[in-house]
Amino acid sequence: MTQRILILGAGFAGLWSAVGAARQLAETRRAHGPIEILVVNARPFHSIRVRNYELDAEASRVPLADVFEPIGVAWVQGTVQHIDVAARKVQVATAEGAKTFDYACLVMALGSALVRPPIPGLADYAFDVDTDEGAVKLLEHLRSLPLQPDSAGRYTAVVIGAGLTGSEIASELPARLAKIACGAAGTRVLLLDHAPRIADQMGEAQRVIEQALREMGVELRPGVRVARVLAGDVALESGEIIPASTTIWCAGMRASALTKAFPVTLDTLGRIPVDEFLRVKGVPGVFAAGDCANFPIDGTNDCVMSCQYSRPMGRFCGHNAAAELLGEPLLPLRIDWYITCVDLGPWGAVYTEGRERRLATEGAQAKRTKQLINRHRIYPPTNRNREDILRAAAPVVEAAPSKNVAAAT
Numbered sequence: 001m002t003q004r005i006l007i008l009g010a011g012f013a014g015l016w017s018a019v020g021a022a023r024q025l026a027e028t029r030r031a032h033g034p035i036e037i038l039v040v041n042a043r044p045f046h047s048i049r050v051r052n053y054e055l056d057a058e059a060s061r062v063p064l065a066d067v068f069e070p071i072g073v074a075w076v077q078g079t080v081q082h083i084d085v086a087a088r089k090v091q092v093a094t095a096e097g098a099k100t101f102d103y104a105c106l107v108m109a110l111g112s113a114l115v116r117p118p119i120p121g122l123a124d125y126a127f128d129v130d131t132d133e134g135a136v137k138l139l140e141h142l143r144s145l146p147l148q149p150d151s152a153g154r155y156t157a158v159v160i161g162a163g164l165t166g167s168e169i170a171s172e173l174p175a176r177l178a179k180i181a182c183g184a185a186g187t188r189v190l191l192l193d194h195a196p197r198i199a200d201q202m203g204e205a206q207r208v209i210e211q212a213l214r215e216m217g218v219e220l221r222p223g224v225r226v227a228r229v230l231a232g233d234v235a236l237e238s239g240e241i242i243p244a245s246t247t248i249w250c251a252g253m254r255a256s257a258l259t260k261a262f263p264v265t266l267d268t269l270g271r272i273p274v275d276e277f278l279r280v281k282g283v284p285g286v287f288a289a290g291d292c293a294n295f296p297i298d299g300t301n302d303c304v305m306s307c308q309y310s311r312p313m314g315r316f317c318g319h320n321a322a323a324e325l326l327g328e329p330l331l332p333l334r335i336d337w338y339i340t341c342v343d344l345g346p347w348g349a350v351y352t353e354g355r356e357r358r359l360a361t362e363g364a365q366a367k368r369t370k371q372l373i374n375r376h377r378i379y380p381p382t383n384r385n386r387e388d389i390l391r392a393a394a395p396v397v398e399a400a401p402s403k404n405v406a407a408a409t
């Protein structure tokens with residue numbers, strides 16, 4: 001009878017779990033019965049989610065067929081509705097109706113989603129760059145601005161949340177809005193946060209981000225709270241009204257709500273506790289990786305919800321899921337480095353090292369690192385070559401991205 005490794009999600013953790021499992025099945029010398037790898041994902045493509053603040057939505061989509069077909073991984077486009085751990089069954093809504101899949105081994109990799117607090121109007125009027133769909137909706141809205149009736153806030157964008165994502169989209173907007181407005185007066189970009197400083201959590205990069213945003217003309221508004229959002233303006237708790245046709249919410253992520261299906265105590269971000277082999281603690285046959293899983297990844301500190309951790313978590317998770325079915329040894333994951341590289345649009349970028357975020361590089365130098373990460377490092381091979389795809393999923397920890405990427409000649 002065919003045994004199934006069922007992988008939920010094809011983001012960074014899910015896609016790499018699938019390739020990691022396929023690689024391990026291809027490499028094993030142990031005799032085994034038929035094992036199927038089946039992935040369920042809401043979209044027919046792997047979304048390079050970290051690029052959602054950029055202009056080109058197409059560039060951040062990798063068709064699942066290009067990665068999975070050459071290595072014999074099956075996939076279904078659908079939305080996971082229900083996970084029954086006791087019965088080892090998962091219910092999925094697909095275009096052809098509801099389907100139920102059973103499994104010998106389950107990998108939970110449904111990622112995270114932006115949290116929208118109950119600020120009046122936020123759910124209805126604020127855009128986001130959290131998902132591919134959200135990014136496309138924002139792009140279409142921005143392109144439509146010249147067709148909208150003239151108003152005080154037509155070319156004003158308010159970004160709420162001055163963390164990584166908010167800083168990145170705020171950096172893109174001045175140039176983008178100016179282009180869309182074709183020289184019309186009144187383009188404004190404001191970056192709001194309730195913290196006392198913009199990019200408050202960014203350690204030594206904080207002053208760099210603040211300086212870059214100021215130089216690009218972004219109005220910085222730390223220490224403010226939003227009271228409500230409408231289609232044409234944003235009201236602050238102070239009573240100030242900012243006319244703005246575009247509001248973008250960028251504050252806070254939480255693990256998929258389906259993590260509640262597992263009989264474990266979730267952490268404050270809704271994540272599932274796993275061990276260093278990515279096994280869900282106390283739930284046999286279940287692994288988890290990416291933004292919906294957590295463990296002390298460097299031996300001490302919790303995982304940061306990030307692409308940089310989700311990809312290796314995926315590779316090790318897939319390897320271990322297949323190894324467990326095959327009766328082979330599992331590999332522990334440990335990553336001793338952590339970096340952040342924040343894109344600051346035309347100004348450049350900033351690259352930090354360590355949890356405390358020590359400044360490594362900034363400006364054009366850091367931008368070269370960021371482009372290498374966003375355009376190459378985090379992509380699976382897209383040449384449909386089986387060997388290349390499987391090789392890319394080796395369960396090893398890569399070195400941190402180079403901070404000395406040379407300029408193209």
Ligand SMILES: Cc1cc2nc3c(=O)[nH]c(=O)nc-3n(C[C@H](O)[C@H](O)[C@H](O)COP(=O)(O)OP(=O)(O)OC[C@H]3O[C@@H](n4cnc5c(N)ncnc54)[C@H](O)[C@@H]3O)c2cc1C
Nearest residue numbers: 009011012013042050079080111290291305306307308310
């Ligand atoms: C704009 C932006 C910039 C970022 N920049 C960085 C950065 O510079 N560096 C960094 O390390 N991280 C960055 N991140 C964070 C990073 O994108 C996430 O940590 C990462 O995507 C997590 O990977 P994942 O595979 O766990 O989840 P995801 O990438 O979210 O993948 C989850 C997958 O599951 C699917 N899914 C979810 N629910 C269901 C369901 N019910 N049924 C079926 N499918 C479902 C989704 O469609 C998706 O394909 C950024 C995030 C954003 C939004």
